[in-house]
Amino acid sequence: MIQVLSIIEDTMVDGPGFRTSIYCAGCRHNCKGCHNPQSWDFDGGHAMSTEDIMRVIEADPYANVTFSGGDPMYQPEGFAELAREIRKRTKKTIWCYTGFTFEALMTNPRQRALLEQLDVLVDGPFVKAERDETLCFRGSRNQRLIDVPASLKRGKVVEYKYSPTSIAV
Template structure:
């Protein structure tokens, strides 16, 4: 997987204390994106599931957030990581520029399988005209927090 970075102890990327994995690659290119260097898949560092697990487990008391970039750009690989994290009973939040409707209608089976491991989905592109810093856990009012589990 191509990973931009892993940050521990976040309190702004989902409920509770979280380890956030920022994946590389994003087709959305939202104007005003807070992480535009993540758009290019080549900007990420290649990491295996085990390397990411080792980093995540170095801080075992946190739950997990997948962000980006766009985690669904690497759905096949990211679902393997999600599967291993769920074996450890980790709660997984996922940020995506896609809507849940787009994800559910995807013809890529890995997208649906990755979605199955997600507890909470924050969906929709960031829209700068709808930016609202008072909203918890999202950047613009069009984005939804959807509890899947």
């Protein structure tokens, strides 16, 4: 089960192309200037099963998937299960937003299990002093777009390079 605030279909702000974004409840980063502070409450929203979420995801064969919040890394088991089902049943890519850094996630076995299912991770807390509205798919300069499979293979962060022709990822 995942504590979900909302699921937004056909959004274009949480990664390239059309996406189905699952916004979860719960975050302890408390970033000043957060654009979604209502997501901090771990009791917000409602519990949804993997199968219920998959019905929404599979209803749009053209939209990829984004996990956001809150912070999905506070519900790593539920999101890892969902990601495995997405992998098994679709060819969709999976992006995830987190206030944790890639390096910190690598040290936590529960969070790493989710990390291993992702295509792109947008990591790091939002830092108001580093806000930059010209960045694609992130709010502050400290946040990174990370190519997760390449990073896991190399054992260090490999940044994902976005270009309008790379919308498949």
